[in-house]
Amino acid sequence: MNDKNNSTKPRQGFLPITTNLFDRVFISVVILVAIHLLWMRFLEALLPLWIATILSLVLAVIILKWG
Amino acid sequence: MQSPRTGWGLLAPTLIILAITGLLPFLYVVYVGFFDWNPFAATKDMVFAGVNNYRRLVFDNDFLQSLGRTLVFAVCAVASELVLGFLLAQTLTKEFPGKTFFRTVFALPLMVAPIAVGATWRLLTMPGLGPLPYYLDKLFGLNYNIGIFSDQATLTLVLMDIWHWTPFVTLVFLAGLISLPKEPFEQAQVDGANRWQIFRYLTVPMLMPIILTTVFIRMMDALRIVDEAWMLTNGGPGTSTLFIGIHIWRIVFPKTDYGYGSAMSLLVLYLTIVLCWLLFVAITSARQHEVEGMRG
Amino acid sequence: MSANKHPLYAARKAWTLVPALVMTLAACAAPPPAAAPAAPAAEQPAAPAAEMSFWAKAAEPYKGVTIRGISESTPPSNYVKDVLAPAFEKETGIRVDFETTSWDQQYDKAIKDMEAGTGIYDFVYIEQDIIYSYLKNNYLTNLTQMLKDKPELASPDFDISKFTSFINYFKDPSTGDVYGIPMEAFVKVYVYRKDLFDDPEVQKAFKEKTGRDLKPATTFEEYAEIADFFTEWGKDKELWGTTVQAVTGHPASFYEFFETIAPSFGVYNWGISQDYRASVDKGGSLNGDKAKKALEFWVGQLKNAPPEATKSTWDEVAATFAAGRAAQGWIYGENVAWIASDPTRSKVVGKVGVALPPTAEGVIEEAKAGKGYIGYYDGGAFGIPVSSKNKEAALLWLQYIGQPAVQPEWAAKSARIVHTDTFNDPKVAEMDTQTNGYYTLLREQGPLFAGAPPFPFHAQLREVIAPFIYKAITGELSPSDALDQAAKAADEELVKLGYAK
């Protein structure tokens, strides 16, 4: 096997399970959606939605890199 | 190890068909979910609405309640099916007169179309027409009317689902039980373990992957129940059995609120996928556990 | 371990069973060749020779064309499918593929087709209540215009003026042009058990109890009194005082309330005002006193109805009455005929009385003055979607089913009347006697009834209001609260849809 990209290989990061790249993208998307929904329900009256977007994107990067 | 190209080749037709019939409509639904679109509104065109549909959704009590009662229904039904299925599967591992016959007949409900299941149960439970209300009243003096009492209607739906799907769960469990290795059980008996201990420390852990897989496949189907419930209760009495599948149906069909209905569908799909993904992860790690346990 | 010794190797036989099974099945299911001759040929309506040549001549260019239509599976539709379509094909060479399906499916599919402009259907069933939605979206072909534009397609025998007033519902109010050819029409009437009402003993018992003579109710007080009496009297006879079409989860209960009960209490057009407002403080009357009184009355009658009432759509209500389980009730006219005449489906053949529904004070006068109505005039028509690719052939077909020659037989088979002349037909007169005057009532009192209000948002608003009616039925909300909340929700929806400012 000559994988060009190592990230598709399963690995153990700070997430409790072994993940590969797809898993981490999937988890990021799930969290992104969840944050937005909860934000709209509970926080949007106080803070605009784009804060949620930035927050979840940051989180996504963290997960993709170190998850 | 063979070349991945052959592997992809074998996989390709499946992926193509699912992409056309699954992914393409999904993308379209995602797209529509961002629009206000009802052909019978004053303006029949699609109007871009950003995340407004979702904003409405998280505050929509009808939707949230519907979600809640679907979850309650699915958990009740699947849990009962698991317990019943397990007990019945246990009995089927033993020999007794007529076993093959019973096992065959038992699988019958699996073969009935969901819409016919709903119709059958409706005939069974319809006040004035069905034997169930009649005999419950005659024998126990019980006023059974699923057109009036919401808890009875929910219970009837759970019973119907149990009737329809317990055979499936039983057969899967039976298959699992048969294929368990004999040695650990014999060893445990030699060691003087009682039945409960054997069940708790041997059977359950060894069956875990199967239990989880069954929960997985059953939850997935129970959460999107439509045909049976539609036929049996129409979501009534009141709105007490208006499961999410029927709720979406109402929004998309008679109300023709395509945008909102699409957003709602997606949110439900999202929740189902997350739930099933958690189960999936649990299954995978349970299997790994098992493999390691065998090796160790 | 070698493959052959695998314990499951023997089970391989299962695999070989599958194709064998499939073949067996296919053999079982296949129809015997040429087993089904065109049975309806014998029932073909006899048309004069001159007309036959018109159909054949006009259809010449469209020979071999297949037109496709969709409708609800009702007796009138099934008659079209089984009798008229084959007859038409025989005369013209135009094939009619007619899909009959359930009520919600036919809506859904026709709307999808017309909205997307796919042109699958060349004619669609238009129920009276949906026509305004279709017209708003320009789904339908203007038939008057088309007949004018293509005189060679106009049958000399087809005449709009021969239709009953029901055809007015399928005209564009502003131009008077026709968009649909009526194929069924009924009114929802008050039915009662004539045998019980005429029974001297029952009459005596009623007189003793109430001090009044037992006769069909004309007011709601009388109706309730009769219902109370029969519920009490029929306790051990499987008989109740009234039917109530009170299924929850299905629009049938919404319709019984808003199309039959509310109007006869004087609440018209669902209580929605001219400028599309529902609640009283905005100018509507959905939660007005009259509406609340009506809902209270109707829900109150549940105690006099058989236990299946809260699971009853229009189907079960008719079945209940046909089974002799109710002394009186409101029944859609298309059911009255079979309840009164078909012994394989009904236990009350010859025992059915038909009358105008009871009304609140002043409502009849308002209806006669054209300011109101006392119940529902229902029915449907066939129209041609703008997206159809075979409009000419479809136009011929619609005229074919609208011609006088086919009407009497069709009316006798499925209890629907759309031509004024059909009332005079001997077959219909005979049915009229059997139903104790349903057809006379339809003919003479028809104008007192009305179709659904001209809303382009019919189904949309119904779905918003209906859950509150369901909750009033189950007792979750009091009638008053239910209507207050319904009015509020209706107002919000109308704003959201963009109809109310």
Add this chain to the structure above:
Amino acid sequence: MRRVPRNIGLTVLWIGVTILTLFPIYWLFVISARSRVELFEPQRLIQTTFFAENYIRPLSDRTFRGYIINSVIIATGNALLVTILAVAATYALSRYRLKGSSNIFFWTITNRMAPPAAFLLPLFLLYARVLKIGDWKMFDTHIGLILLYCVFNLPFAIWLLKSIMDGIPIELDEAARVDGATTRMVLFRIIIPLAAPGIAITAILSWVFAWNEYLFAATLTSVTARTITTGLAEFVTVTGTNWGEMAAVSVIALLPALLFLALVQKYIVIGLTFGAVK
């Protein structure tokens, strides 16, 4: 010593279970044998009369026989297609180290999860407007439904067959390969024979699911490819649900499935056993 009475107890228990299982189906049959005037007789559990018209009318109706034939074609076509695709796919997922194969596996399964109502509009557009060649549309064709049913049957089949494939020792493949067998030979000589019971179960369950499907068939067919389950809905009309005929058609629709069940009951558990091991 206790064994004999206890197992008799099991028989008694199963007699009870069987009665509970069969009663709703029995009642369906009872209703199918009743005329409309007999409907409101809940106290009569034993049906002595038989109102044959409920069966004769739909069976003598050409369109209805057509529905049955359509159902047979579609269910069979779909079951065969799904089985072939699933065998190939699960073999690939099980034997080749494909990038992200567990993700692909999960994705295929998610296709079964969607609440169908909202997806009918895009499917309708797809079938009526996009997938067409000249005048021919995918709408209202057998092939259309055969392909569409893959959406819910393929995930199920892949789920079932994947564990069966995993359960077949890889050493068998490798030994054959050493002897010079090609992929096709491995598949046909080793994998398919060994997985046969599981494959049969997959095919049968797919067939049953396809036979029973209602919503897609109702929306995406019109005249030529309508199936028997959509025919059931035709009995719910304004002039009275024709419960008798509806029940009769339900009974008729149940028969082929029953036949299947009787013929293959032996293999059901064996088939699932394989799948359940891992």
